[in-house]
Amino acid sequence: xxxxxxxxxxxxxxxxxxxxxxxxxxxxxxxxxxxxxxxxxxxxxxxxxxxxxxxxxxxxxxxxxxxxxxxxxxxxxxxxxxxxxxxxxxxxxxxxxxxxxxxxxxxxxxxxxxxxxxxxxxxxxxxxxxxxxxxxxxxxxxxxxxxxxxxxxxxxxxxxxxxxxxxxxxxxxxxxxxxxxxxxxxxxxxxxxxxxxxxxxxxxxxxxxxxxxxxxxxxxxxxxxxxxxxxxxxxxxxxxxxxxxxxxxxxxxxxxxxxxxxxxxxxxxxxxxxxxxxxxxxxxxxxxxxxxxxxxxxxxxxxxxxxxxxxxxxxxxxxxxxxxxxxxxxxxxxxxxxxxxxxxxxxxxxxxxxxxxxxxxxxxxxxxxxxxxxxxxxxxxxxxxxxxxxxxxxxxxxxxxxxxxxxxxxxxxxxxxxxxxxxxxxxxxxxxxxxxxxxxxxxxxxxxxxxxxxxxxxxxxxxxxxxxxxxxxxxxxxxxxxxxxxxxxxxxxxxxxxxxxxxxxxxxxxxxxxxxxxxxxxxx
Numbered sequence: 199x200x201x202x203x204x205x206x207x208x209x210x211x212x213x214x215x216x217x218x219x220x221x222x223x224x225x226x227x228x229x230x231x232x233x234x235x236x237x238x239x240x241x242x243x244x245x246x247x248x249x250x251x252x253x254x255x256x257x258x259x260x261x262x263x264x265x266x267x268x269x270x271x272x273x274x275x276x277x278x279x280x281x282x283x284x285x286x287x288x289x290x291x292x293x294x295x296x297x298x299x300x301x302x303x304x305x306x307x308x309x310x311x312x313x314x315x316x317x318x319x320x321x322x323x324x325x326x327x328x329x330x331x332x333x334x335x336x337x338x339x340x341x342x343x344x345x346x347x348x349x350x351x352x353x354x355x356x357x358x359x360x361x362x363x364x365x366x367x368x369x370x371x372x373x374x375x376x377x378x379x380x381x382x383x384x385x386x387x388x389x390x391x392x393x394x395x396x397x398x399x400x401x402x403x404x405x406x407x408x409x410x411x412x413x414x415x416x417x418x419x420x421x422x423x424x425x426x427x428x429x430x431x432x433x434x435x436x437x438x439x440x441x442x443x444x445x446x447x448x449x450x451x452x453x454x455x456x457x458x459x460x461x462x463x464x465x466x467x468x469x470x471x472x473x474x475x476x477x478x479x480x481x482x483x484x485x486x487x488x489x490x491x492x493x494x495x496x497x498x499x500x501x502x503x504x505x506x507x508x509x510x511x512x513x514x515x516x517x518x519x520x521x522x523x524x525x526x527x528x529x530x531x532x533x534x535x536x537x538x539x540x541x542x543x544x545x546x547x548x549x550x551x552x553x554x555x556x557x558x559x560x561x562x563x564x565x566x567x568x569x570x571x572x573x574x575x576x577x578x579x580x581x582x583x584x585x586x587x588x589x590x591x592x593x594x595x596x597x598x599x600x601x602x603x604x605x606x607x608x609x610x611x612x613x614x615x616x617x618x619x620x621x622x623x624x625x626x627x628x629x630x631x632x633x634x635x636x637x638x639x640x641x642x643x644x645x646x647x648x649x650x651x652x653x654x655x656x657x658x659x660x661x662x663x664x665x666x667x668x669x670x671x672x673x674x675x676x677x678x679x680x681x682x683x684x685x686x687x688x689x690x691x692x693x694x695x696x697x698x699x700x701x702x703x704x705x706x707x708x709x710x711x712x713x714x715x716x717x718x719x720x721x722x
Contacts, residue, residue: 274698
């Protein structure tokens with residue numbers, strides 16, 4: 199009997215690990231939604247192809263391997279360089295998309311961070327080794343419940359909440375951040391109930407149409423939910439869900455659909471990988487084929503297809519590629535993530551691939567001293583910390599200090615004003631016409647970096663690696679010879695967007711401006 203129980207426990211953990219390696223959660227349900235009535239308002243379908251980038255997209259288009267995307271471009275507009283939020287990690291980006299704010303307002307700092315109030319290391323699931331150290335149940339609770347119900351600020355409204363307040367419906371398909379106004383009951387396997395991962399009547403606040411892998415299906419016949427398919431967290435599953443809404447004539451006013459498969463391929467194969475784009479294009483073809491003609495698909499809906507961030511090539515040399523902050527900061531007692539915060543802990547590392555928070559628990563340790571130590575590691579790009587209302591920044595290879603704060607005599611292209619001092623080249627900023635800020639390698643650098651310091655409380659530094667490198671620590675992922683993201687650099691930041699069916703444009707070409715733009719489209 200003990201042997202059988204052990205096997206069951208191992209199987210459950212295996213399933214959970216597979217899911218969280220995809221940053222999602224497993225479940226089981228034959229539940230069919232009582233689909234709500236759809237108002238006749240203009241419909242917007244937004245599909246995110248995770249880690250879609252301009253260069254590999256252009257390669258796929260040139261080879262004729264992306265006919266659906268080419269069709270959209272030919273009949274709409276193409277923006278190759280949209281600006282993501284910061285850090286360039288999925289949960290922060292998704293929170294920015296849904297709320298139309300940066301992290302200083304929506305309060306989701308990163309995929310991995312430290313909550314000083316609860317003295318708790320937070321991870322929504324970055325790597326299976328990290329999940330094993332933290333415990334699968336803890337990571338599941340953070341991503342499924344705490345992220346949407348506690349961490350995402352109730353002082354900002356999501357696009358789903360605002361659309362619902364207008365008397366319209368919206369859909370969320372396989373997105374990690376999904377908060378809406380409707381109570382949706384989750385459905386899970388009996389074994390997960392037995393082991394207390396979820397209780398029978400657990401629910402979340404989500405939009406009218408809520409699809410979250412096998413935990414919450416729209417199409418009861420959707421068969422892409424096996425464990426080797428990530429329990430529904432794959433592009434075929436997401437396509438079947440939206441296809442079902444089209445077939446049932448139930449496409450709501452706004453649909454947000456997440457295609458995750460490309461991201462995994464880019465992480466493994468590198469920034470020039472096009473296979474994920476080609477496969478995503480086939481999924482789009484499937485959706486367009488539900489209409490009498492592809493032109494009819496465009497006539498009935500506004501289609502927005504976009505990435506969420508870029509990625510940067512990581513050198514194919516383990517010793518060079520991986521910057522281990524535990525070694526750089528070896529003179530300090532660094533928190534072990536498998537344990538609660540200990541009295542002797544001096545530093546907590548919140549590793550987000552090419553970006554990291556460095557939390558100082560020991561008040562005797564000064565920010566500037568840590569920053570000077572980090573500056574000696576030549577693979578580190580920029581290091582920043584906050585003193586009062588001022589953010590200070592050091593470079594790995596440029597002299598001096600750059601400092602800035604909100605509201606001042608300098609303004610940037612986004613209508614934001616700043617007070618700045620010191621070496622502007624540290625953030626590759628050029629001053630034109632006396633007071634105009636022009637960004638270079640770090641798009642919208644001041645607002646994005648500033649937002650990170652006000653995304654949560656704590657005594658911390660923010661650090662980024664140079665292109666070609668990524669941070670590692672206890673249980674963190676590695677992408678040697680592949681690609682990674684997280685940093686402020688333009689390679690991690692820029693993503694393309696294709697739009698058809700509307701002449702309206704975002705106020706600025708940034709992720710943070712997309713929500714307001716979509717609401718304007720729906721009000722046309």
